[in-house]
Amino acid sequence: MIGIDLIKTDRMKRLIERFGDRGLQKFLSENEILLIKNHRSAAGFWAAKEACSKALGCGIGSECGFHDIILSKTPKGAPVIDLSTRVKEMFSIQSLSVSITHDGDYAIAVVALQKS
Structure with missing residues (x-):
């Protein structure tokens, strides 16, 4: 299965200006927030979770919330995606891949997953 999402980075800029880290905590863990460099990278993480x-x-809801989707980075800075054990088991997920890119005012993410 494949998912894709697109977000205008200015939307994330406004969220951070208005709510700061409290706004980021709605969809990111503390470890994920530490990886955020600016509003553009935050928008990329949002797009990855939505994708x-x-x-x-x-979609995001009771079956899978923002905090069930876990983002990190490799030592070279490439994004890595994982799921909570509950969601992995519920959906029988075998593997996941993510790609995040930015172009102009937009962040785009694609997620591919394989079910067992």
């Missing part, structure tokens, strides 16, 4: 929920076929 993952679309690949699962459920």
Whole structure:
């Protein structure tokens, strides 16, 4: 399954200006917030989580929340995506891949997942 999401980075800029880290905590863990460099990278993380929920076929909600989708980075800075054990088991997920890119005023993410 594949999911994709697009977000205008200015939307994330306004969220951070208005709420700061409190706004980021709505969709990111403390470890994820430490990886955020600016509003553009925050927008990329938002898009990745939305794309993952679309690949699962459920969207963000009771079956899979923002905090069930876990983002990190490799030592070279490439994004890595994982799921909470509960969601992995519920959807029988075998593997996940993510790609995040930015172009102009937009951040785009694609997530591919394989079910067992």
